[in-house]
Amino acid sequence: MFRLRKMLVAAVAGLVVATGLTVSGPAPEAAAVPDTIPFTITNDSGRAEPIYIYNLGTELSSGRLGYADASGTFHAWPAGGNPPVPAPDASIPGPAAGGSVTIQLPKFSGRVYFSVGEKLNFALTPDGLVQPAVQNPSDPNRDILFNWSEYTLNDAGLWINSTQVDMFTVPYTVGVEEQNGTVRTTGELKPGGYSAVFDAVTDAGWGNLVHTDQNGTPLRVLSPGHGVGTGDVPADAMADYIDRVWEHYRSNTLTVVPIAHEPDNVYRGTVEGDVMNFTDASGAVVTSFQKPDTDSVFGCHKHLDAPNDQVRGPLSRTLCAGFNRTTLLTNSQQPDPDNSQFYQDAVTNHYARAIHEQMVDGKAYAFAFDDVGAHESLVHDGDPAAAFMTLAPAD
Structure with a gap:
């Protein structure tokens, strides 16, 4: 990898x-x-x-x-x-x-x-x-x-x-x-x-x-x-999208296969309060993410920290990509492979979209x-x- x-x-x-x-x-x-x-x-x-x-x-x-x-x-x-x-x-x-x-x-x-x-x-x-x-x-x-x-x-x-x-x-x-x-x-x-x-x-x-x-x-x-x-970008630039994602996954499930060559390694995330919990195949919670802010999304850090491990890191990377590409509301199966669907939300990473x-x-x-x-x-x-x-x- x-x-x-x-x-x-x-x-x-x-x-x-x-x-x-x-x-x-x-x-x-x-x-x-x-x-x-x-x-x-x-x-x-x-x-x-x-x-x-x-x-x-x-x-x-x-x-x-x-x-x-x-x-x-x-x-x-x-x-x-x-x-x-x-x-x-x-x-x-x-x-x-x-x-x-x-x-x-x-x-x-x-x-x-x-x-x-x-x-x-x-x-x-x-x-x-x-x-x-x-x-x-x-x-x-x-x-x-x-x-x-x-x-x-x-x-x-x-x-x-x-x-x-x-x-x-x-x-x-x-x-x-x-x-x-x-x-x-x-x-x-x-x-x-x-x-x-x-x-x-x-x-x-x-x-x-x-x-x-x-x-x-x-x-x-x-x-x-x-x-x-x-201060060149508003501190709440992504807040509306983040709020909508968190609300959506209170009643829906986000399915993540974070490592492409391990298709059977599947995690499922749902939101409780301000925390998204991810469970493995046994139903055990393997890691949890606090609701991120704009800085966490753009920087892929803080609440979306990605340690060099086999669970939280790959999940965080996938979440970060989904937030920046604004695909988390259009596809509950992540990562989304279809780049034609990236950056379609009005609230998105316009810098990445343009490039x-x-x-x-x-x-x-x-x-x-x-x-x-x-x-x-x-x-x-x-x-x-x-x-x-x-x-x-x-x-």
Whole structure:
């Protein structure tokens, strides 16, 4: 099972990342994947500004946090301070307009950042790396155009995604080349899709999520998961839908099969008071959820916490997806596989709706558990020959 785990610790100017993507499942019998694979970044953005690349994360063989240079060589971060101290410059010169640069991805769990025009500001605390957190108005990266992809490369292969969990900004695609030459990609926007996302979020009344630079040029759309905390989205944005769901399941049963390859593992949920209790096949209550608030839904946390276990975590992931996609009232069998029925309620996650609508393959990582039902923008191969990222025009 592929699982997106963001173990984040709040820091002064941003986030201290303890780990990135992790992959759980049976250990492979042999290490078929080489120590590094080529990763080609192509600049089809039409932008003339310099591009800077960063490969940051966890070295899987040692568990150390650090960065990789262009050759894939690992460098551990030095000790940090309190207040945070500047991190070493881990930037790699990126491709010029119309060009490509190839670096090596090591066996890492982390992120490949790219920034346009300026280098990013990273810092170190005693707990680790402080990464950009542009929901913070004082973050030094607030006015820099940048984005990132998350990936894990290990002995079982490569998992790499395009992500919009935190924000939607300068577009890109990611892909993997199989040993037989087959190439698979994801993250491609429809023509005009970039502007359409900004317009759709604004038309939904969430225009405060749009960040612009000092000249008024749009830089990004902040996710509502951050927008509740910043006040850019009403704290009760999902309250009406949450109320209707809770009332509905006082007299109806929500049936959840949270793990696709375990179809006989079925749970049933009903609401009593402000609590939804889930029972297993024997009728025993296995976990309970307090009635969530908007922040719990958009952030997939708090009342929808998802520990890395086999019961509450998978149930919480499914509930979170159902709330964000607003399918819990139209289908009592979850997760709902039919993406044509997603985001149809007037009260919904308009940010996720807009992004999915503008993706060529319909897939995106617009909230933390958008991978429920395999609707996320992810590519995986067990024996990759190469991988790539292509920066796309913002049209």
